[in-house]
Amino acid sequence: MHNKIIMLIISILAIEGLCAQNVNKINFPRYAENTRMEMRIPNQINGFITLKGDLHTHTYFSDGSVSPDMRVDEAWKTGLDVLAITDHIEYKTNREYITGDENTSYNLAKKRAVERGIILIKGTEITRKQPIYGHFNALFVKDSNKLKVDDPKAAIEAAISQGAFVLWNHPAWAVDTCRIHEFQENLFKNKMIHGIEVFNNTEFYPRALRWAHEKNLTVFSNSDVHTSIYANDGVHGAGCAVTVSYRRPMTIIFAKDRSQASIKEAMFSRRTLAFFDGYLAGDKQLLMDFCLACLSVSQIAQNDTHITYRIDNRYDIPFLLSYGKSKVLLSPNRSLDIKLEKTVDKLKLDLENVFVDEFQTLSMSLSL
Structure with a gap:
């Protein structure tokens, strides 16, 4: 009799809308929140707006393990404004499963980027023997397929002919120190390198910061993420350890507006700062203005x-x-x-x- 009275009360409450939750299944929607972790920095410096970008990432269209859409979603969730997917042209661990069109990852990510309000830069990575030749990101390319040539210098020339910004990636990755080899010295003499990563994934290159000043290079800090940005599974470019409070590496860009043309102009004008694990690096005056703000x-x-x-x-x-x-x-x-x-x-x-x-x-x- 007692149980029947309890069930009757529950039924009445449910009918009246006072007990809409199924008592045998409780949802915890906060575990599935689609929210963005904002990265608060000054909105403007010296009349330029500040944008947060990661200009070196990979998907399963080269040697990454996530889709282009997921890479965009991660950028949005971790507070970025600008993203470049820079899949390798030459090195593809998933070669047997993917298309031969080097523009595919960008084309697939475009719609999601528009939906998320992420400015998606078209790019690709020219990947040659490290450290003799090195790895270079070509940003703002029009057709990545035209960079598929045997000669590494010709590949960079093909990128520049499309108006690309050429970024020297991780100059000391897989070696014990930063050095400028003959190939890179030749590129510098011909003004074919425009920027350099002073930080990549987990590595800081103080010598690269010196080169940036000496050779008028734009500084970058990028994740080079291959798996999830939240993972730490030993894969090069994995991202971060989820057991600690983490901000992904990012490049702070000082642009006239949110257009790709303004972002490109800012990069060529060296208006960037590198942010990584609570550190900043870059031009002294720009850093001073930023810190004072x-x-x-x-x-x-x-x-x-x-x-x-x-x-x-x-x-x-x-x-x-x-x-x-x-x-x-x-x-x-x-x-x-x-x-x-x-x-x-x-x-x-x-x-x-x-x-x-x-x-x-x-x-x-x-x-x-």
């Missing part, structure tokens, strides 16, 4: 001799600050109070996670 200063308290200032970091870039005898990690959404004598009008800061040259970090003055 990230940090705000306000006066909190004062007495007859001293003023207390608060430094706020309201963006998602951490800063390892060194001043006087103090060293503080100013994480995103954190603030720091500093008490200074009234006669001090500027605070000298060393940003130890911001690289302006090979093993040289950024020093700047913060106006108070």
Whole structure:
């Protein structure tokens, strides 16, 4: 009798819409959320908008293990604005299963990119013996098939004839140090290399940052992701360990607008910064402008001799600050109070996670 009364009550509640959930099946929709992890940085610097990009990724149309659509979805979920799918022309582990058209991965990803609001750059990777020749991404190509030639220099010439931006990938990958070989030196002399990765996947190349300054190259930080960006299974370019808080490597681009023409102009004009694992690298003045835009200063308290200032970091870039005898990690959404004598009008800061040259970090003055 007792059980019948309980069932009657449940039935009445269900009819009245007060108990719509099946008690024997409970859904947890948060596990299937289609949400984007925003990466907050200043929206504008010196009149240019800031865009976040990954210009070196792969799909199963070369030696990756995911579809072009998934690569776009990952870009959207991890806060990117710009993506290039750069499948190898020469190296294809899935050769027996895929089409011979080198434009296929881009063509398949275009619709999803439009739906997600991702700016998709057409690219491909010219992959030759490392390190004698090296690997190069050709960005903004029109037809990747025309780059399928035996001579590596001719392949790069074919890309440039289409107006491509040529990026030297991971200059020290699979070798013990960064070196410029005869082939690359020849490319530099003929102005056939426009940018260089100072960070790739898990590797930072301080020497490449020096070359960027000496040879007027645009700096990049890219994931070179082959499997899922969330995986860490030992495959080159796998992405990240899911057991730690992670931001994918990205290139910060300072463009006039969101058009591909503006992004291309920004790359050729060297208006980029490299961001990786909480570090920044690039041109000193651009880094200084960017960091000053990230940090705000306000006066909190004062007495007859001293003023207390608060430094706020309201963006998602951490800063390892060194001043006087103090060293503080100013994480995103954190603030720091500093008490200074009234006669001090500027605070000298060393940003130890911001690289302006090979093993040289950024020093700047913060106006108070």
